[in-house]
Amino acid sequence: MTITSDITVYRADWVLPVAAPVWLDGGVAVGPDGRILAVGPAPRLVADHPGAALVDCGRSILMPGFVNCHSHLEYTTFRGILDDAEFGDWIINLVDVKASLTPEEYLVSARLGAIEAASSGVTTIADTSYGGAALEAAGSTGLRGRVYLEVFGVDDTRFDDTMADVLRRLEEAQAAAPATFDIGLAPHAPYTVSSRLYQAVSTLARERGLKVMSHVAESEHELTYIRSGSGKFAHDYREKMGWERMLVQPYGVTPIKYLQQWGVLHPDFVAVHCVNVTRDDIHTLRAKDVAVAHCPKSNAKLGCGIAPLSGLLHEGVRVGIGTDSPASSNIMDMFDEMRAMLLLHRAAERDVTVLDAQACVRLATLGGAEALGMEAEVGSLEPGKWADLIAVDVSRPQFAPVDDPYSALVYGANQNDVRLTVVGGRELFRDGVHVGVDADAVRARAVGVREKLHDRVRLGVVEVGAAESGWWHASPPIPRR
Numbered sequence: 001m002t003i004t005s006d007i008t009v010y011r012a013d014w015v016l017p018v019a020a021p022v023w024l025d026g027g028v029a030v031g032p033d034g035r036i037l038a039v040g041p042a043p044r045l046v047a048d049h050p051g052a053a054l055v056d057c058g059r060s061i062l063m064p065g066f067v068n069c070h071s072h073l074e075y076t077t078f079r080g081i082l083d084d085a086e087f088g089d090w091i092i093n094l095v096d097v098k099a100s101l102t103p104e105e106y107l108v109s110a111r112l113g114a115i116e117a118a119s120s121g122v123t124t125i126a127d128t129s130y131g132g133a134a135l136e137a138a139g140s141t142g143l144r145g146r147v148y149l150e151v152f153g154v155d156d157t158r159f160d161d162t163m164a165d166v167l168r169r170l171e172e173a174q175a176a177a178p179a180t181f182d183i184g185l186a187p188h189a190p191y192t193v194s195s196r197l198y199q200a201v202s203t204l205a206r207e208r209g210l211k212v213m214s215h216v217a218e219s220e221h222e223l224t225y226i227r228s229g230s231g232k233f234a235h236d237y238r239e240k241m242g243w244e245r246m247l248v249q250p251y252g253v254t255p256i257k258y259l260q261q262w263g264v265l266h267p268d269f270v271a272v273h274c275v276n277v278t279r280d281d282i283h284t285l286r287a288k289d290v291a292v293a294h295c296p297k298s299n300a301k302l303g304c305g306i307a308p309l310s311g312l313l314h315e316g317v318r319v320g321i322g323t324d325s326p327a328s329s330n331i332m333d334m335f336d337e338m339r340a341m342l343l344l345h346r347a348a349e350r351d352v353t354v355l356d357a358q359a360c361v362r363l364a365t366l367g368g369a370e371a372l373g374m375e376a377e378v379g380s381l382e383p384g385k386w387a388d389l390i391a392v393d394v395s396r397p398q399f400a401p402v403d404d405p406y407s408a409l410v411y412g413a414n415q416n417d418v419r420l421t422v423v424g425g426r427e428l429f430r431d432g433v434h435v436g437v438d439a440d441a442v443r444a445r446a447v448g449v450r451e452k453l454h455d456r457v458r459l460g461v462v463e464v465g466a467a468e469s470g471w472w473h474a475s476p477p478i479p480r481r
């Protein structure tokens, strides 16, 4: 028996460990080091830890925090700005929008995204970021995760400069990373990164033991570009980026096959989207043990399609869920993402057996942790793992009666039902209040950024077309600790 006041027991009517059956009147005992000591019946945990503080979450579901496998915190102020553009137009217009923020404004945008993550129950985030604003924002909010530094460049005459810039940013980010974050690399996509640069980044990642994330097989435009060297990305997009003088080659293969032949697919690689993948591509993903970040709402809203989730899962590919950025999916609500995912796949396949609520919760937590290689530390409530947990309030009438907590979470809940978010035993959000963060000030500042952004884009103040000389490198420098 442990007698100490440094232990906290969180109690709720339901506890979902995810990797184990549900406990009714359950609890999670958290040690002073922020790790889980025990999960089980609340009365037993209270009896076993008589000096412990008790946090009773009442008619709530206690579960591991969500693992958001793909986000762009820096784009949070772009929410709703291009709501009805199809993917090609969306990404071309986003070039102007992205070029319009100052480094400080990117930081404000990322901070808004970070507090949204904490209040919506996300405890681990895999964010892609150019300048590291996301690292500062997420770290200071208390989240856990990984920031993948974005890399762009199709002009191999600039290769040396680009790699020098990658190394400089990597060293800055690693020096600035809080204890809860590590740094990865994100070659943006097959249509924005040359094969030589892709390979060099991949080699660098392997040499340094870094994880890699990349947008792959997201749109028909990308497919046409890689296969035929033509289409909107070969013309309109490259012109917008100032890349029109570079030769576009038709490779005659799918984006997955294209990456496979350059030898960049490996177990530390997360392929985001994978909407346009063939059966052969899925075999390749499994054979190379590549993980997939599934972003169902973003793909649907941009008209890209629906990734073949059941095929990926059936093949045994590691899959997590990502919200993508608010520029495409508007809100960072993992409940919404789970629900959209289940409904889309059931509707598209005309089959209710393709996905159930419990599978959705697993993908949004432990599945995401597995995709990111973090399953030993987070993703489920198990002794020894970090106490990254959330309480979802199901006391309101629309939840009654709760027979199955998985059903309540996936079919009924949304981010507003999160009443507690804890990372490593530290409370980040409780009953509508962000701990240690002035959320109102962040929100007000972000609204101001958005108003200026509208003016700049409308007035044509934004200069574009110098993609590899620093245009969207307007993200802020990474602050040194």
Ligand SMILES: [Zn+2]
Residues within 6 Å of the ligand: 070, 071, 072, 128, 215, 272, 324, 325
């Ligand atoms: Zn993305």
